[in-house]
Amino acid sequence: MKPSTIKKHAVTGVIALVCLAAFPARGQDNPQPMSLEGAFGRFTERRPAPTEFASEAERQRTLRIQYMTALSGLYRVLVAEPSRNSSAVELQKPAAHALATMAAQIPSVFRVPSPAPEGASGALPLIWDVTKKEEFNALTESFKASAESLRNTVGNGGDVRRALYAVRYHCIACHSIYRSAAK
Ligand code: HEC
Numbered sequence: 001m002k003p004s005t006i007k008k009h010a011v012t013g014v015i016a017l018v019c020l021a022a023f024p025a026r027g028q029d030n031p032q033p034m035s036l037e038g039a040f041g042r043f044t045e046r047r048p049a050p051t052e053f054a055s056e057a058e059r060q061r062t063l064r065i066q067y068m069t070a071l072s073g074l075y076r077v078l079v080a081e082p083s084r085n086s087s088a089v090e091l092q093k094p095a096a097h098a099l100a101t102m103a104a105q106i107p108s109v110f111r112v113p114s115p116a117p118e119g120a121s122g123a124l125p126l127i128w129d130v131t132k133k134e135e136f137n138a139l140t141e142s143f144k145a146s147a148e149s150l151r152n153t154v155g156n157g158g159d160v161r162r163a164l165y166a167v168r169y170h171c172i173a174c175h176s177i178y179r180s181a182a183k
Contacts, residue, residue, distance in 0.1 A: 060114035067109045074099040096154040103147035106140050143170035
């Protein structure tokens with residue numbers, strides 16, 4: 001190998017190492033702790049959220065999982081306080097409002113084809129099968145309607161339990177059809 005070629009390889013190697021260090025290959029990898037400073041002192045964020053992803057599909061998967069986790073948190077808040085006698089009932093309206101607003105955006109987390117990698121649990125390729133698109137769209141539309149109905153029910157003092165049941169039906173239906181089970 002010519003010295004110039006060796007030098008070229010060495011430079012490429014160094015660049016690759018720097019890139020690897022700066023941009024971890026997988027979104028789940030924990031980046032370095034981060035220092036946060038503000039009016040209440042200086043603190044350390046030990047698990048900063050990754051901002052770099054190995055691929056667009058991986059970014060979409062991460063976004064979708066975070067979106068789903070948010071839906072789940074809102075749903076759990078509502079399930080924990082379905083009674084009007086509860087002292088935490090003031091969370092009902094904002095939670096139902098947020099759930100309906102988030103639900104209305106569900107098509108956006110499925111826009112880019114990004115199924116789970118081979119053998120991993122997660123979104124099935126069926127979601128992006130163009131010949132089956134109508135069924136999937138019908139489910140997301142019906143889910144949006146159920147969340148909107150829940151928001152209205154909470155607003156007008158109707159049967160919140162029944163409205164929650166309808167929302168939950170959609171979560172489970174979609175997971176059963178379009179998500180591969182955790183192994
Ligand atoms: C239209 C389909 C659909 C609907 C409706 C839906 N989900 Fe999901 N959900 C998915 C798919 C697909 C995944 C797998 C995401 C992935 O790994 O890419 C998922 C994943 C999840 C996860 C796992 C996240 C993780 O940590 O891996 C949770 C929790 C979740 N959904 C909660 C909910 C809740 C709660 C609702 C209803 C309020 C809901 N989902 C409605 C399709 C749906």
